[in-house]
Amino acid sequence: MSPTEPSNASQGNSGLVLSARDLTKAFGSNEVLRGIDIEVRRGQVVALIGPSGSGKTTVLRSLNGLEVPDAGTVTFGDADAGTVRGSGAGLTLDFAGTVGKREIAALRDRSAMVFQHYNLFPHMTVLKNIIEGPLQVQKRPRAEVVAEAERLLARVGLADKRDAYPFELSGGQQQRVGIVRALALKPQLLLFDEPTSALDPELVGEVLGVIKELADEGWTMVIVTHELAFARQVADEVIFMDGGVVVERGPAAEVLREPREERTKQFVKRLQHDV
Amino acid sequence: MTFNWDLVWSSFGPIVGGAVTGTIPLTLASFALGLALALLVALLRLSPNKLLSGVARFYVSVIRGTPLLVQLFVIFYGLPSIGVKLEPWPSAIIAFSLNVGGYAAEVIRAAILSVPKGQWEAGHTIGMSRPETLVRIILPQAARVSVPPLSNTFISLVKDTSLASLILVTELFRNAQQIAAFSQEFMILYLESALVYWVICLVLSTGQSALERRLDRYVAH
Numbered sequence: 001m002s003p004t005e006p007s008n009a010s011q012g013n014s015g016l017v018l019s020a021r022d023l024t025k026a027f028g029s030n031e032v033l034r035g036i037d038i039e040v041r042r043g044q045v046v047a048l049i050g051p052s053g054s055g056k057t058t059v060l061r062s063l064n065g066l067e068v069p070d071a072g073t074v075t076f077g078d079a080d081a082g083t084v085r086g087s088g089a090g091l092t093l094d095f096a097g098t099v100g101k102r103e104i105a106a107l108r109d110r111s112a113m114v115f116q117h118y119n120l121f122p123h124m125t126v127l128k129n130i131i132e133g134p135l136q137v138q139k140r141p142r143a144e145v146v147a148e149a150e151r152l153l154a155r156v157g158l159a160d161k162r163d164a165y166p167f168e169l170s171g172g173q174q175q176r177v178g179i180v181r182a183l184a185l186k187p188q189l190l191l192f193d194e195p196t197s198a199l200d201p202e203l204v205g206e207v208l209g210v211i212k213e214l215a216d217e218g219w220t221m222v223i224v225t226h227e228l229a230f231a232r233q234v235a236d237e238v239i240f241m242d243g244g245v246v247v248e249r250g251p252a253a254e255v256l257r258e259p260r261e262e263r264t265k266q267f268v269k270r271l272q273h274d275v
Numbered sequence: 276m277t278f279n280w281d282l283v284w285s286s287f288g289p290i291v292g293g294a295v296t297g298t299i300p301l302t303l304a305s306f307a308l309g310l311a312l313a314l315l316v317a318l319l320r321l322s323p324n325k326l327l328s329g330v331a332r333f334y335v336s337v338i339r340g341t342p343l344l345v346q347l348f349v350i351f352y353g354l355p356s357i358g359v360k361l362e363p364w365p366s367a368i369i370a371f372s373l374n375v376g377g378y379a380a381e382v383i384r385a386a387i388l389s390v391p392k393g394q395w396e397a398g399h400t401i402g403m404s405r406p407e408t409l410v411r412i413i414l415p416q417a418a419r420v421s422v423p424p425l426s427n428t429f430i431s432l433v434k435d436t437s438l439a440s441l442i443l444v445t446e447l448f449r450n451a452q453q454i455a456a457f458s459q460e461f462m463i464l465y466l467e468s469a470l471v472y473w474v475i476c477l478v479l480s481t482g483q484s485a486l487e488r489r490l491d492r493y494v495a496h
Binding site: 002064068090101105108109112113115116117119121122124132133136137146165166167168181182185 | 308341402416419494495
């Protein structure tokens, strides 16, 4: 089995990794989130879909503290287990109150993000990109971290790129490094923000392939994506958002093949025509 | 009139000596202190705190809006009248550091802002705090962008240190002035000192190119 199987920190009896309740967020007078609920169970893959401006990326970023919602709660693990950091117990952030740096840091301890534009560190080699977090932040032993980074790189087919700089890689290769960088943090939850939107069409497949493998291995993931065919393939649940609310949610096959809501129908139809 | 070659050779020692014991250490000390100050001022200017960024903005405005010679005179000739007496060397280092601090702060601020926001986010997402992200992710990238404009500041500083001759610092140009006054050979001495400044700046330009090449190794060409 792979050295980085999904982290199995205590997550209560429910198997709930994450639950977000009633998230709201406004940028000025623009309400981007108007009461969003999301639950993610261990091993589950949730796909967030919806038109641009629907708020799906803001939801994802809120789960990693890159956006701070105006109100609502985000709970990792068992909600009743308290909010102690690093104890493996649950964590609850109530955004209606003041959320400090330590709470945000605790949130980021539990999830890792893969960005649309990869956001690799251009001044570091591939290996350094991957070990930076585990080494500098998590203070894990160097030998262990390097060995694991090398194993992960080999798994995504980039063992020979260990000492390359990001600019020497194709977009697809950079994104695979981005995924490895996230995996190396050993998060409970992987977050993907439109991971293939910036890629040339012929490079999309290699990245989706890696994500699919991670899903098969049992990683818990939330993916914002426009790739409906891919969502149908890997997602257990699809959430369709529009105008800051969840319009429809359910098993991938249902939502994408036989949507009930008119807005979902139109969105799915439009995207499929584009393809 | 015959060209006074003897004077050229005999004055060469004191002029180059002034560069080695005056101009160069004055430049290095002022630039190092000025850069540290500039980084602090740049961070203050970028701070969300209105008071802090206002103080930094005011400082930059005063430094850039007044002549360096006046700044030098305020510190050396002006401060004693409010009871602060400083020797020539400390006065010069303070004045030049403050000056570099004002100019380089703007360069560093722009360089920090030129690093894409996604780099901050990537730092945060691997668990780094803001200061950690700044030091390990942002500043190394900002450094690359700021080398050419900071080199300008550095080279200007080498030449600006000649102003220290006016507050009695023994450096390259003051030595040249003294020999010129004594020998009455102004053209020879002043051209000779110009040549020495030029050579120093040529060496620095070469250093700049080498540094740029080194920092460019992770960028597509």
